[in-house]
Amino acid sequence: MNTLPSLLAKPPKSPQLVWSMALLAAIALQAPFAHATEGALGRPIAGTSVLPNVGVVPPEPVTIVSLQQIYIDGSVGGSRQVPIAGTTAVGVDGKIALTLATMLKVWGGKGGWDFASGITLPYAWTEVTANLSSRYVGASQTDSASNLFDLYITPVVAGYHLSQTDHVALSFNFWAPTGRYDKNSLANTSLNNWTFVPQVAYTKYVPKYGLEFDAVAGLQFYTRNPATDYQNAPLFTLDVMGLKKFANGVGVGLVMGTVQQLGKDSGPTADRLDGFEGHDLSLGPIVTYDTVVAGKRPLSASVRWIPSVASTRRLKSTPSVMATATLAF
Template sequence: MLAGFISLLALSLDAGAVEGGLGRSITGLQVTDYAGVVPPKPGLNLALGYVHYSGQFDTDRELPISGVAALGMDATFDLYSLSGLYVWPAKTGRWNFASLVTVPFASVDLSADVSAGPFNRRVSDSFKGDLYDISFSPVIAGYHFDETHHLALSVSISAPAGSYDPNRLANPSLNAWIYTPTVAYTQLASHGTVEWSTAAGIDFSTRNDATDYRSGAVFHIDSQVMKRWQNGWGLGGVGGWLQQVGDDSGALADRLDGFRGHSLAAGAIISYQHKHEDMSMSVSLRWLHEFDVRRRLEGDPLMLSGSISF
């Protein structure tokens, strides 16, 4: 079940209803194959991930970004990540444990209408391949009820490792710490060829001191169903719900009535798994369409992820 490793990775580009129209989680990308399974085999697992997101924010609504209010925004994000998961050799009954770190690099192009006195002007900004905010999970606890029912508990921590300039619209950092407690569950059927996985979490953000803005808590729950065949291929569907449950805070957030956001997404997944002697590999591609979106970017996220275990 190497693919379960992918689900533990913080392969998430930021797009919630928070400062900049962005947050930690993209709707539908927080659950992946075998989300509730901590791999049973001790040792090191490596993964590469790619997320593409192109979205828009309504031009008739104000958006807080870099300490100012913009009217609408067009943005394209590309996130590349390298992740390492170490599964501990120690076990306690039905529990096993792991630790994870993800190092991401991002490219962003965006444009927005920004107020300049009584006038609005279109401003564009971008960066290419910069270090983004690093995320890590010191302890991931996996519980195996039996061979077909699995649970994973973790707290992901996103550290503001990227650079941040409050005078720029595009920054490779949220300039805040984000803590995400997560519960993931996986159930298998039909001799393991059918999988249902669900992951739920809440993003808690600290204040961005450069703009005196704090994003409110964001709840997200994503679920997927997969059917796999003996040749290694799999097909499935995925859906997600993101709901901001706490108001943003700060002078600009107060003017925008807390700027709470919401979104739904649905899409499809194709995956492939292969094992050769002691080495296993897994590749997964998913595409989703967002809808019923309020106070956040709206687009069609795509994620490609691959992992290898040895």
């Protein structure tokens, strides 16, 4: 199987180049959620934003569609107070299933840069159990919600080929509070704030050994939740992946991701919890597979298991699974 570095040297209309495009929905799939601040549930999930070829934007116009499924089952320890539903809870258990449908349009290039835009429509199911500490002392309550989550929009991705083996992509993304939110509910399908996410992605190939290295770094800036007066502090996220690809289309590798809070949260509830500042680290394996359907449409699939290995004031998840399928037209 040809590697992307050799394909990029071919004419833009090469069918093999279209093969590589299927993997580039990774650029728009940096949208998963969980592990932020308010409710210990927010936008980024450590280890989910990095995919194969994430730093590459193809020079040829193409449309890419992707479907992504994420499942998390985690908790914040029973002795830890968590801001949720406008109050605090002593311990939170949460289950989250996320389905994300993404469309990415690659427009072409100019001045050595290649450009794309994307949109992700997420659907969320969540179930939360919490021991409320302020309204009902010692009372455990369970709440669930299922609906469309906040829209994730990528106005622009700009990619640059540093060399045949080194590629970088810059993107600006944002979440719009389009989901349903009730400040008195434990479970919601929205964070009720705008979130702005500048990111940089990098891909490195070592064709001689069939190796690939990918990384995504980003910052997340939140507006204040007007319903609870809770202000999440900015977050720094970094996901890295090493992948070994074989001639039969199978790839195996390792993913590591971290979410680091930059400063303290603010607002009446956050102030009582000294800013509720935390971090998260996840590590796990990934398996990928690339093929062609209908004789010409490239299909890429992957599955990963990325449990939390260290977590402070975040939803620590042991089963954390993500599956992705991507098709290019």
